[in-house]
Amino acid sequence: MNIGTATSEENPTHVYFGTRGFWITYTIIVLFCHFLLLSMPFFSTALAWTVTCVFHSAFTYIMLHNTKGTPFGTPEQGKARTQTTWEQIDCGQQFTPTRKFLTIVPIVLFFLASFYTKYDTVHFIFNLGALGLGVIPKLPQLHGVRIFGINKWYF
Amino acid sequence: MMNIIMATNNSFLPKSSDMYELIESFLQAPTYHLIFEALLIIWIFKLIFFSTEYRPESVLTEKEKAELIEEWQPDPLVPDVDENHPLLQAMEKNIISGKPDKYVMINDKSSLNMATLNFLGMAGNAEVESAAIKTLKQYGVGSKPDKYVMINDKSSLNMATLNFLGMAGNAEVESAAIKTLKQYGVGSCGPRGFYGTMDVHLELEEKFAKFMYCEEAALYSYGFATIASAIPAYSKRGDVIFVDEGVCFSIQKGLVASRSSIKWFKHNDMEDLERLLLVQQDEDRKNPKKAKVTRRFLVVEGLYFNHGDICPLPKIVELKWKYKLRLFVEESFSFGVLGANGRGITEHYNISVDEVDLIAASLENSIGSTGGFCCGKKYVIDHQRLSGLGYCFSASLPPMLATAAIEALNIIQNDSNILSKLRENCRKMYDGLSMISGVQVMGDPLAPIKHVRLSEISDNRELDMKTLQRIADQAMENGIAIVLARYLEKEEHKLPPPSIRISICFMIELQTMNKK
Numbered sequence: 001m002n003i004g005t006a007t008s009e010e011n012p013t014h015v016y017f018g019t020r021g022f023w024i025t026y027t028i029i030v031l032f033c034h035f036l037l038l039s040m041p042f043f044s045t046a047l048a049w050t051v052t053c054v055f056h057s058a059f060t061y062i063m064l065h066n067t068k069g070t071p072f073g074t075p076e077q078g079k080a081r082t083q084t085t086w087e088q089i090d091c092g093q094q095f096t097p098t099r100k101f102l103t104i105v106p107i108v109l110f111f112l113a114s115f116y117t118k119y120d121t122v123h124f125i126f127n128l129g130a131l132g133l134g135v136i137p138k139l140p141q142l143h144g145v146r147i148f149g150i151n152k153w154y155f
Numbered sequence: 156m157m158n159i160i161m162a163t164n165n166s167f168l169p170k171s172s173d174m175y176e177l178i179e180s181f182l183q184a185p186t187y188h189l190i191f192e193a194l195l196i197i198w199i200f201k202l203i204f205f206s207t208e209y210r211p212e213s214v215l216t217e218k219e220k221a222e223l224i225e226e227w228q229p230d231p232l233v234p235d236v237d238e239n240h241p242l243l244q245a246m247e248k249n250i251i252s253g254k255p256d257k258y259v260m261i262n263d264k265s266s267l268n269m270a271t272l273n274f275l276g277m278a279g280n281a282e283v284e285s286a287a288i289k290t291l292k293q294y295g296v297g298s299k300p301d302k303y304v305m306i307n308d309k310s311s312l313n314m315a316t317l318n319f320l321g322m323a324g325n326a327e328v329e330s331a332a333i334k335t336l337k338q339y340g341v342g343s344c345g346p347r348g349f350y351g352t353m354d355v356h357l358e359l360e361e362k363f364a365k366f367m368y369c370e371e372a373a374l375y376s377y378g379f380a381t382i383a384s385a386i387p388a389y390s391k392r393g394d395v396i397f398v399d400e401g402v403c404f405s406i407q408k409g410l411v412a413s414r415s416s417i418k419w420f421k422h423n424d425m426e427d428l429e430r431l432l433l434v435q436q437d438e439d440r441k442n443p444k445k446a447k448v449t450r451r452f453l454v455v456e457g458l459y460f461n462h463g464d465i466c467p468l469p470k471i472v473e474l475k476w477k478y479k480l481r482l483f484v485e486e487s488f489s490f491g492v493l494g495a496n497g498r499g500i501t502e503h504y505n506i507s508v509d510e511v512d513l514i515a516a517s518l519e520n521s522i523g524s525t526g527g528f529c530c531g532k533k534y535v536i537d538h539q540r541l542s543g544l545g546y547c548f549s550a551s552l553p554p555m556l557a558t559a560a561i562e563a564l565n566i567i568q569n570d571s572n573i574l575s576k577l578r579e580n581c582r583k584m585y586d587g588l589s590m591i592s593g594v595q596v597m598g599d600p601l602a603p604i605k606h607v608r609l610s611e612i613s614d615n616r617e618l619d620m621k622t623l624q625r626i627a628d629q630a631m632e633n634g635i636a637i638v639l640a641r642y643l644e645k646e647e648h649k650l651p652p653p654s655i656r657i658s659i660c661f662m663i664e665l666q667t668m669n670k671k
Contacts (some may be wrong), residue, residue, distance in 0.1 A: 077414060079391040095206040103202060107195055118180035119188050 011080055013070040013088040018098040030056060030105070049113040050123050057106055057130035064102070065137040066151055082153040087143060094140040106134030184356065211310045241624065242641065287555075288333055288343050306497045311636040317658050319492055319603045320573055322523025322563040331562035332555040335497030339554040347374075347540070351551035359557045368508050372530035372540045378517030380545030381527030383409040385515050388417055388542040389481070390415045394450040397431060397480065399423065400649045403460040406485055407648050410454070412544075421646065422462065425470045428453075432585050433480045453480040456488030456502050457500035461640070461651045463598025463606045465493070468592045472510045490514075492603050497574050498566050503601075514588040521567075524560040526552040532627060577603060577661035584659055594626075597654065606640060606654040627655055 009015055016022070025043040031056070069081040070088065080088050090096040112133045117123035136142070146152045164367050215223070221272065324329055329648040332528060335355065345351030356374055363372040373379040386409030390396055393416040398406070401422035410417050418435070420428040439446035453475060455466045468484075475482045486499040494502025499516070508514065513535055517527040528542075538589050568574065578601060585600040588607060611618055623639050630637050640656040 059663060079392065093208055093210045095202070095208050098200055100206070104199055110195070111192065114176060114188065114192070115181060118177065119184040123186065138631075 006033070010076050011070050011088065012072050014091050015087055017102070022098075023101055025034050025093055026101075029061070030109070031099065038118070044119040046120065046123060049116040049147070050117065051126050053106075053109045053113040054110055054130045055133035055144050060102070060106070061133050061134060061137065068151075068153060083144075084151070086138065103138045109134075157380050169245065175509040195450045198656060225366070227444045231256045239533040240464060241620065241639075244637070245375030272278050276507075283341055284336060288335060293333045300501050301472060311631060311634045314571075314657050314659065315636045315638045317488070317520040317524055317604070318660055319577060320520045320563070320567065321522065322521065322559075322566070322659055325523070325563070328523065329531070335558040343542065343551045343557070345550055346546075346548060347551045348547060352552050353551075353557070354646060355557040355561070355573050356551055356555045360528070361554075362561055364530055366516065367530045368570065369514070369530040369536075370533040371536040372528045373536050373543065374552060375527045375529070375543070375545050376525070377545060378525070378527040379405045379408075380520040381517060381529060382406050382483075382515040383412065384543040385513060385529050385539060386410060386411040386452075386483065387544070389513075389584075390450060390452050390652070393448070394437060395454065396454055397428060398454045399459075399466070401452065401458065401459045401651070402456050402463045402485070402648075403487070403593045404647065405487075405645065406454060407646075415452075421462060422459070423466060425467060425474070430472060432474065433478075436478065446597070451478070451480050454483045454485070456482050457486040457503075458493065458602055458604070459598070460488050461642075463602045465489070466500065466502045466597045468506055472506060475510070481496065481512045483515065484511050485515050487517035487527070488514075488520055488602075488604060491567055492518035492574075492577065493601065495574070496571065497521070503637065518560050522560050522563045524556045524563060526556065540561065568640065577659065580659050580661060581605075584657070590656075603659040604661070605657040606651075608652055608654045612652050616653060618645060623653055623655050627649065643653050 030052070034048060037043055038045065040048070043051070064086040065084050067085050068083060069078065069084075070076075083092075086102075089098055091103075092127040093099075109146050110127050113127045113130075114124065117127070254642075317321070318324070339353060339355070343351045343353060345541060347356070351441070360372045360374050363374075364370065375384065386396070386406070390413040392414040394413070395418060396410060396413065396415045397418045397420060398410060399422055400419050400443045418431050421429055435451065439449070453471065455468075455471060457464055457468075466484075471482065474480070489496045489503070490499045493499050496502060498508075499514065501511060501514070509532075513529055513531045515527065515529045518524045519527070529539060541547065570625060581603050582600050584605060585596055588594070589595040593610055594607050595610050597608060598604070607623075609619055609622060620639065627637050627639060637655055637657055638650070640654050642650060644650055
């Protein structure tokens with residue numbers, strides 16, 4: 001992925017989520033953050049899992065569904081500036097392995113959080129919200145859709 | 156102490172997290188939760204094993220793809236050309252015969268030159284130089300022959316090349332070029348930013364800027380590339396360019412390279428332009444956020460090469476200020492021709508150059524050299540020194556051609572007789588041609604390019620071309636060299652009707668005109 005050379009990708013955001021070592025790095029980062037939360041005093045296991053789940057969803061929402069365009073200085077002159085990062089992955093192709101992986105991670109986190117919170121109702125509400133935030137924008141039916149003009153590109 | 160922690164835990168958290176209790180709580184989990192998790196697991200399975208990749212935009216099935224592949228016929232790399240193709244025939248019939256080194260000086264200090272791309276030392280080679288001088292003496296500077304031209308060993312009056320001011324055969328220009336050739340060698344061996352800039356380039360830029368009353372000028376090494384690089388240097392994806400339908404091919408290529416959205420208005424039709432501008436204004440009002448970051452350009456030619464008429468600049472300038480446009484004027488054919496001193500369309504209408512944002516002109520017509528220049532405000536032009544692709548990535552103009560251009564400009568400045576003679580010739584030619592029945596002359600009486608079209612244009616383009624070709628052949632037999640206007644017919648945005656293109660030089664005495 002040599003940016004700015006004659007053979008570079010037109011838009012590296014299309015491919016870098018599927019590059020070698022991305023999945024394992026992603027998993028390690030999530031677990032590391034979880035253990036960091038768990039090591040906090042006054043944080044019980046249950047709270048640590050719920051916070052992991054909510055933070056993960058919020059962070060991925062901002063990075064994948066709120067950030068538009070591509071941060072690389074590419075020769076495509078802002079062709080992708082109307083698209084969110086998620087929409088650019090694999091050039092907009094649906095149900096690719098990368099997309100499946102990124103969709104399944106918040107669901108697995110929801111399972112773990114539910115288990116470790118002992119199916120507590122208050123925790124369940126937060127985790128359910130996080131699950132929705134993590135999964136609903138990723139649905140193929142919502143590709144390119146801006147509900148109520150949220151996150152719309154006006155330029 | 157222990158009690159306090161226990162109390163806090165009790166109040167808002169499940170007490171413990173050991174595995175036994177967790178499994179216990181799983182077994183006692185509420186039913187709605189278990190059903191929800193089961194649904195999620197089913198969804199994951201479906202996602203992993205049963206969802207196939209697809210692209211939202213593409214609707215082609217495998218079968219359709221196979222059909223498309225089946226239907227596809229490969230084109231030959233080089234298409235078969237008919238032997239009677241007019242271009243091939245023209246090439247056969249109209250053949251014309253007739254007429255930095257090892258050390259380099261930087262800031263008056265001799266340094267070993269390891270920067271220019273002169274690998275074999277050819278740019279300073281004496282044999283190369285003498286061959287160049289020989290050709291220069293035979294053909295003149297800009298490969299554009301004289302008043303009379305030898306075609307197939309027959310002398311004809313030259314009314315085909317765009318040598319309006321006769322600079323290409325001028326002895327003064329030639330001797331200036333030879334002098335520079337002996338001093339600098341043939342080529343410059345590098346782009347402007349990479350040891351390709353010589354003092355003559357800077358001198359030429361300064362001279363053009365002064366001549367045009369502009370702050371700065373940027374010199375290009377190829378006339379076609381001048382406007383084709385200037386447009387995409389400023390206008391990018393998302394910008395809007397309003398452009399006349401009759402613009403020449405180099406502008407069209409510049410528009411394509413800019414990736415902007417192009418709004419074509421009818422040739423020289425200011426009402427149509429205003430209509431498009433009002434539509435744009437409406438759109439901008441609906442979406443002010445977008446309007447704030449959209450640049451709007453207006454590109455016109457001073458003298459239209461494909462039509463021979465002049466653009467209504469006063470009205471264009473008025474619209475420019477009214478609708479906040481950036482105005483680019485292509486003056487390849489009006490520079491050195493229009494206006495009392497040859498300053499082009501702005502002088503012709505007595506409009507200040509500051510009203511126009513950028514003027515681009517080729518030096519290959521009235522100046523009789525090679526290359527082109529853009530001029531305007533300093534901050535506008537300087538942008539091209541890093542963003543004009545033709546400026547950055549082409550070897551700079553050969554120094555001898557730069558001095559030829561300087562000399563030609565000196566002649567224009569010192570001898571206003573040339574321009575008045577050219578204008579007189581243009582007018583006479585216009586009157587003469589309009590008297591001929593069966594054809595009509597297009598464009599302005601003042602223009603040195605006349606397009607002669609048939610009065611009755613048939614539906615068959617080829618037939619019209621053949622008729623016009625016969626007229627041109629007849630003229631050639633009578634000793635007047637004229638050609639048909641040729642276009643890349645499939646590439647042009649709007650193909651002009653077939654015509655004979657007559658170019659007028661100031662040197663021609665006008666008694667030959669009614670021979671046709």
